[in-house]
Amino acid sequence: MNESAKLVGVETKGPKFLQLIFVDINGVPKGMEVPIARYEEAIEEGISFDGSSIPGFQGIEDSDLIFKADPSTYAEVPWEGIARVYGYIYKDGKPYKADPRGVLKRALERLEKEGFKAYIGPEPEFYLFKKNGTWELHIPDSGGYFDLVTLDKARELRREIALYMPAFGLVPEVLHHEVGKAQHEIDFRYDEALKTADNIVSFKYVVKAIAEMHGLYATFMPKPLYGYPGNGMHLHISLWKDGENVFIGEDGLSETALHFMAGILKHAKALTALTNPTVNSYKRLVPGYEAPVYISWGYRNRSTLIRVPTFSGSGARIEYRCPDPSANPYLAFATILLAGLDGIKRKLEPEAYVETNVYEMGDEERSEAGIETLPGSLEEALEELKKDKVVREALGEAYENFIAYKEREWREYVTYLEANGLPVETKKVTEWELERYFYV
Helix, strand or coil, X not given: CCHHHCCCCCCCCCCCEEEEEEECCCCCEEEEEEEHHHHHHHHHCCEEECCCCCCCCCCHHHCCEEEEECHHHCEEECCCCEXXXXXXXXXXXXXXXXXXXXXXXXXXXXXXXXXXXXXXXXXXXXXXXXXXXXXXXXXXXXXXXXXXCCCCCCHHHHHHHHXXXXXXXXXXXXXXXXXXXXXXXXXECCXXXXXXXXXXXXXXXXXXXXXXXXXXXXXXXXXXCCCCCCCCEEEEEEEEECCEECCEECCEECHHHHHHHHHHHHCHHHHHHHHCCCCCHHHHCCCCCCCCCEECEEECCCCCCEEECCXXXXXXXXXXXXXXXXXXXXXXXXXXXXXXXXXHHHCCCCCCECCXXXXXXXXXXXXXXXXXXCCXXXXXXXXXXXXXXXXXXXXXXXXXXXXXXXXXHHHHHHHXXXXXXXXXXXXXXXXXXXXXXXXX
16 A cells, blocks of 8 residues: 555645546546545445446446445545545445446456466547637647647647656656647556556546646547547557566567457457447548558558567567547457457467558458458447457446447437438538547
8 A cells, every 4th residue: 555545634744635536438537535534444345426327337226336446556646636546346245347447357367367467558649629619629739740849839748748647657658749730649658458547547637637737628539620630549469478478479479469469350340349439439440541440460561450560579569550549448458358368269360461551452452351341330330249249248247338328329429410411421520529529
């Protein structure tokens, strides 16, 4: 336990209050604040709350839930003078089925039974906006990819974010301007899967908080502006056993890595429901931009769904390129890892290998190469999820909650389109999407 968290009264010099944080079905942080004196109680007995109005936790039967703090996640928020901690949700003394963090924990336990430990490094992108009253968004800089100084007006803000990140256990590695105007990326060090999922939640919180201090809005929305690059969240994934990276082969990737990658490719269509879980996600997954839509893989090929980056030493990994930062990281990681484990167990071989630009290939050429396409909408992705037993089982009992919530989301979107005379296949970003996803 962090010594600074051992607080028993208001006379302490440390934080007076503690935020108990979990995420809803969308990966959005939720929680409550308690006096710091209840910290030990939050760890040992838990704090009760009403979960019936939490997205994805719906149901009167879900109204009595318990939050139990995970002390390894304790951190103090430097600019607020409070502390915060993540944890797990319980119902009737048992892990609650729809708790996303619990879903990932159970998935990792399945991996551990096979002797594996998963490490993941994310690359979440975001835009910085000024907002005029409604959803009229104004871009505060005109920089592009890797631009410096005169065009990049947010360089000091990125540095400020990076300086705050270690307070939450994140180690910043690379800061740069992205392709879109006012689009940015700050990469942080990879870690064990559960820690990385927590880190993504923390990172988004820090970015939004610092942006707000400067009168700006940070959004991780997959496609906030039509005609501009979308926000992605590439994932670098490796498996380790007995302290060794099992993805290292004699010449490139190991057989284990290839089987793992084959599992992801096999289940890629269903996985998009978790890695790209919003209506807006499919405004990003369109040909012509960097987001991959074709189910393929290759070495160093940035047009494929899975890329094998150049590596040395213990750096062997795969880069899964379709996820976006609207994904609930706990659910996305759980399903990706168990899809890969399925490939290892079944000794699947990865298909659709390509080292040319997939976007420049014709339909017939892609078909001959065995390259299929990801779902084109949330509705299609949910249908693929329903058909995929492995991905459904990775979600466990949370599957029913997820499907019910996301199908309702799709119906609400279609109702909006019909009311406004817009076609279902529109790739324009609607006001409905901005209102629903701008703050993901």
